[in-house]
Amino acid sequence: MMNVAVVGQGFVGLTLSVFLSSKKLQVFGIENNQNKLKTIQIGKSPFFEPNLDKNLKKCLKLKTLQFVESLNPIFPKIDVVYICVPTPNRNNSIDLKFIKNVIYEISHLLKSTKKKPMIIIKSTVAPQTTNLLLKILSKNSNKILGVDYFLIVNPEFLREGSALDDQMNPHLIVMGCEDSKSQHKIKNFYKKLYPEKIPRTYTNFSTAELIKYSNNAFLATKISFINSISNLCEKIPGANVDDVANAIGTDPRIGSLFLKAGPGFGGSCLPKDLNSFISVYKNFGIQPILLNSVKNVNEKQSDQILSILKNRYKKLEGKTISILGISFKENSDDLRESRSVILIKQLLNENCKVKVYDSLALENTVKLFKNTIEYCNSIYDCSKNSDCLIIMNADKEFKKITHKNISNMHKKFIIDTRRILKISNVEYIALGKNSDNY
Incomplete structure (x- = not known):
């Protein structure tokens, strides 16, 4: 049985550890944050991901997965290291x-090991970064790439909410190598892990x-594109952004994914990677005109809701605004980078009273906003005495919201950024639809 170390037990690392341990590999998850380590050692994920806790507990019970604080004591028996x-x-x-700290540690550990491990970079890094990491490895270990160790860039394409499935069935496997031996090693290793039908x-x-x-x-660009169309639809009588998106999404050259208009994209990847990619362009002396526009559209999209409220009310101060959904996605x-977090901060700056409800994200919201907003346990509680x-x-x-859920609102005024609600006899505004449609 091969021994695999996964350094870092965040969203990527923990879901990868669970997946690998289900493939008859002995997996060691490395996590130096003591609180997080104690949590995952008892089979509880520090973040929500469907089916993760269940599968984590199963792997721990089978003893194919264990979590430790340091790579150092286990490195002599490790065949593969994921970063x-x-x-x-x-x-x-x-x-x-x-990532540099991990590479420095591995470079020193390579000096004394008899193994010839594969080192696989999963962390998102800018072009030319792994060449820099290779120099650190070679200089500090005095070992040779393709002889004493193997180095591969293998980026992930996970979606929050379906990460375990994406680990097992990725839409694509990318393997970046600078020598034929490393390519041969990763090719053979992944033959055992993934079905042949998955493109490589x-x-x-x-x-x-x-x-x-x-x-x-590109995914961020698709979202900003459809959001810019959404803004236009709001001005054209009878226009509906969902009909536009559904129609153009049938074109195989475009595709329907990431064509859902809304308040803008957030999460751990798209905003961060977009900013980093803009910096990459600038570092190479190129003006990222398109990417700057994508970012600009996304930032302005967050202001749409505040503009609607300001147009509706002469004065926002003292208004009670209820928000359903605080996480960046369902x-x-x-x-x-949740648009809800940005909106809450805007509303607090306007001296509004803010009430929130989210069945999964309330605990994280409390940590962020403490006692500055009101936390609710249901849609009914959240809508009580609300102006919007x-x-x-x-x-x-x-x-599934009905009049019963919102019967205690002060004013039945709803802003639906996702166009998911079907309700009548209320004042209703949906992003991406002209108000004449209602």
Whole structure:
């Protein structure tokens, strides 16, 4: 049985650890955050992901997965090391501190091991980064690439809410190598892990790094494109952005995914990677005209809701505004770059009273806003005495709102950023639809 280490137990690392341990590999999850380590050691994920806790507990019970604090004591028996540490934004460029620390540690551990491990980079890094990491490995270990160790860039394309399925059945496997031996090793390893039908791309370090950024930038572009169409639809009598999106999405050259207009994209990947990609362009002396526009549309989309409220009320101060859905998307508890978080801050700046409800993300919301807003346990509680109810994500629960849920509103005024609600006899505004449609 092969021994695999996964360094970093965040969203990518933990779901990868669970997947690998289900493939008859002995997996060691490395996590140096003590609170997170204790949590996952008892089979509880520190974030919400469908079916993750259940599968995590199963792997721990089978003893194919264990979690430890350090790579050092287990490294002599490790055949494969995945690096899944964060590469956060710092001044709109990625911070390589964490990944460099791991590479320095591995380079020193290579000196004394008899194994010839594969080192697989899962962390999102800018083009030319892995070439820099290779120099650190070679200089500090005095070992030779393709002889003593193997280095591969293997970016992930996970979606929050379906990460385990994406780990098992990725739409694409990208493998970036600079030597034939590393390519041979990863090719054979992945033959055992993934079905043959899954497309594979073999390339070099920089191209693999660029594929990841290009993928996320294109998805962000699709969202900003349909949001710009949404803004136009609001001005044209009878226009409906969903009909536009559904129609153009049938064109196989375009596709229907990521053509859902709304308050803008958020989450841990798209905003961060877009900012980093813009920096990559600038570092190479190219003006990222398109990507700047994508970012600009997304930022302005967040202001749409506030503009609607200001047009509706002469004065926002003292108004009670209720928000349904705080996470950046349904079926998630992730608040990173959430448009709801931005909206809440805007409303607080206008001296509004803000009430929120989200079945998954309330705990994280409390940590962020503390006692500055009111937290509710149901749609009914959230709408009580409210001047406006705003639907921010497409949670299934919100689609079922009836007059009974909102009977205690002060004013039955609803802003639906996702166009999921079918309700009459209320003042209703949906992003992407002209108000004459109601």
